[in-house]
Amino acid sequence: MSSSYAVLTTIIILLVLFLYLSWVFVSIKVVDKEQKGETTERRDFLFTASYALGAVGVGVVVWPLIDQMNPDASVKALATTEVDISKIGLGKTITVLWRGKPVFIRRRTQEEISKAKNVQLEELKDPQKDEDRVKKPEWLIMTGVCTHLGCVPLGDKGDFGGWFCPCHGSHYDTSGRIRKGPAPTNLEIPKYEFVDNNTIKIG
Numbered sequence: 001m002s003s004s005y006a007v008l009t010t011i012i013i014l015l016v017l018f019l020y021l022s023w024v025f026v027s028i029k030v031v032d033k034e035q036k037g038e039t040t041e042r043r044d045f046l047f048t049a050s051y052a053l054g055a056v057g058v059g060v061v062v063w064p065l066i067d068q069m070n071p072d073a074s075v076k077a078l079a080t081t082e083v084d085i086s087k088i089g090l091g092k093t094i095t096v097l098w099r100g101k102p103v104f105i106r107r108r109t110q111e112e113i114s115k116a117k118n119v120q121l122e123e124l125k126d127p128q129k130d131e132d133r134v135k136k137p138e139w140l141i142m143t144g145v146c147t148h149l150g151c152v153p154l155g156d157k158g159d160f161g162g163w164f165c166p167c168h169g170s171h172y173d174t175s176g177r178i179r180k181g182p183a184p185t186n187l188e189i190p191k192y193e194f195v196d197n198n199t200i201k202i203g
């Protein structure tokens with residue numbers, strides 16, 4: 001049973017329980033009342049019961065429609081991807097596909113890290129500290145799509161020792177920040193996390 005149907009079943013059980021308890025409560029009360037009062041209370045209860053049953057009916061009809069909008073397991077699997085980074089050597093980059101886009105995973109050298117950290121923010125077109133772009137200094141994970149018009153930049157190229165986009169000449173530094181050329185912003189950092197020391201999950 002999917003979690004959506006489990007929720008729906010719980011709602012129905014709670015509503016039935018509510019109806020039953022309402023019935024018990026009203027029945028106890030009417031025992032001590034005059035005939036007129038009893039009629040009114042029973043009528044109120046019938047209204048409540050009708051609304052509740054109506055709500056259940058609407059829920060039963062609408063829920064499958066809502067549920068089918070939820071991504072199924074295969075779609076969710078595509079939304080995230082786990083990558084083994086244990087084989088990436090120092091100073092090397094691998095490219096993985098995530099949601100149809102290339103993602104660069106770079107294991108940076110100490111020199112690259114120092115270069116990225118020593119840049120003054122005033123020098124940057126899209127000011128961002130290197131620390132704000134990485135979770136661990138050694139690992140730079142970013143979308144490999146030039147922010148100008150979407151070409152894929154080349155690694156270990158350009159005037160800043162990072163990436164170079166040959167389409168119109170954008171240069172990115174060792175943190176993937178735009179330093180020269182028409183690209184307006186830094187290479188994007190996707191959502192990711194370290195599952196353990198050797199695995200990252202993107203998405």
Ligand code: FES
Nearest residue numbers: 146148149165168
């Ligand atoms: S698409 Fe990269 S510089 Fe134009």
